[in-house]
Amino acid sequence: MAVKPSLLIVEDDLALAELIVWHCEAEGYVVRQTADGEEALLMVAEQMPDAIILDWMIKHVPGIEVLRQLRRDKATAHVPVIMLTARGEEEDRIRGLKTGADDYMTKPFSPRELLARVEAVLRRSRPVTGGQTLVAGDLELDPVAHRVTRGGVAIPLGPTEFRMLVHFLERPGRVQSREQLLDAVWGMDSDIELRTVDVHIRRLRKAINLPGTTDLIRTVRSAGYALGG
Amino acid sequence: MAVKPSLLIVEDDLALAELIVWHCEAEGYVVRQTADGEEALLMVAEQMPDAIILDWMIKHVPGIEVLRQLRRDKATAHVPVIMLTARGEEEDRIRGLKTGADDYMTKPFSPRELLARVEAVLRRSRPVTGGQTLVAGDLELDPVAHRVTRGGVAIPLGPTEFRMLVHFLERPGRVQSREQLLDAVWGMDSDIELRTVDVHIRRLRKAINLPGTTDLIRTVRSAGYALGG
DNA sequence: CAGGTCCATGACAGTTTTGTGACACTCTCT
DNA sequence: AGAGAGTGTCACAAAACTGTCATGGACCTG
Secondary structure, X not given: OOOOOEEEEEOOOXXXXXXXXXXXXXXXXXXXEXXXXXXXXXXXXXXXXXXXXXXXXXXOOOHHHHHHHHHHOOOOOOOOEEEEEEOOOHHHHHHHHXXXXXXXXXXXXXXXXXXXXXXXXXHHHOOOOOOOXXXXXXXXXXXXXXXXXXXXXXXXXXXXXXXXXXXXXOOOOOOEOHHHHHHHHHOOOOOOOHHHHHHHHHHHHHHHOOOOOOXXXXXXXXXXXXXXX | OOOOOEEEEEOOOHHHHHHHHHHHHHOOOEEEEEOEXXXXXXXXXXXXXXXXXXXXXXXXXXXXXXXXXXXXOOOOOOOOEEEEEEOOOHHHHHHHHHHOOOEEEEEOOOHHHHHHHHHHHHHHOOOOOOOOOEEEOOEEEEOOOOEEEEOOEEEXXXXXXXXXXXXXXXXXXXXXOHHHHHHHHHOXXXXXXXXXXXXXXXXXXXXHOOOOOOOOXXXXXXXXXXXXX
């Protein structure tokens, strides 16, 4: 991340967009803005922002489609996205979170609150380590050595379970939908059954859960799974 | 927010203050006024206004200091503030916005314009904390982790109860009719019995109300339900 | 206080969602 | 080719969650 974090704002209400840009710039962010979903994707490809503020109702491509495409490309899969939804569209919000949005704001909102979320989301995204060992409780994973230990003892893991655990450890506590897990662990356009995720969750659980201790992986009914909490 | 939104006006130019008060009252707001920064803070502590109009140049404490103190206290951190600055004080304006003002007006301005901004700011204000989790007393809900805690302890909630609680937390204190809840929680076009809402309210209550404490959800006869209040 | 409206509650039968073991297949290595 | 590990699916079992209803209590109105 550069000295000044860069933001991309995708919003087609010009007045609102300007307001947001103004506040973000006042806060010291480098800001780019577009009203168009397709253009947004181009702008991301051209220069990767540190975070994206994405309106749900925009021209040409609906916000959720933009989000989906972002998540599909490995290069952009980890860029934090805050979505903006209108009041009452709870459905959208939930779909958004399941598709991989990091946070959401309900319109109307105060710019100050948005800034707070941006900051939170940036702070959270930073510790996505590259090469550092990932830790959760007494569980450790060394991405370089490709090695997992629980309380010091090595745990054998198959490749799929390993990738899945990495994914969880990089997002501790956050619910991951089966779709997200499929995309992250198997790669985009693998036509794997959703339920296959369940099976691998089970295998992962069996491997990392010492018998007698509480389950490290939480099932969130009708939403997905999460590591710890 | 009461039937009539209440405003606090902090302005030491008596003529201007009177003008503002007159217009605001004409618009139906309940207005209190002071010329003094310290007194302003006391008045806020005594009775929380729905919005504050804050002059930058006032007695004893500079406006920005008042603002800073307001923002520091969690109870007042979300009250919308419109600051009044003199022409040319660009610096102040930016500092003000960064400190958490919601809007600003440059003197001289027309009362009509001020009223418009007040209205905008009231519409935008959400009585919700700036953070990522939704809070009401010792009840916290993290939408991303999909997790609810009361006084730190996790509370298991079914999907429907969860969505319902989110809805309430985003509108603290406001009564929600059964129709509104149906639309928000079940989706617009679900042909669910109205009374089913009651049942889920009951389940939500049972889940989040620690035995022995007062009910977090208020029943409003022949109107609906509300969170806290 | 009679009668009506509105709300709380427990039960329940039906659905949806998850957990689990088994199995056939593919790969890699020898 | 044979052994062994790892995978993806399935079918069935087990949970978890849902929407309704019937009943009784609370509250209001005259």
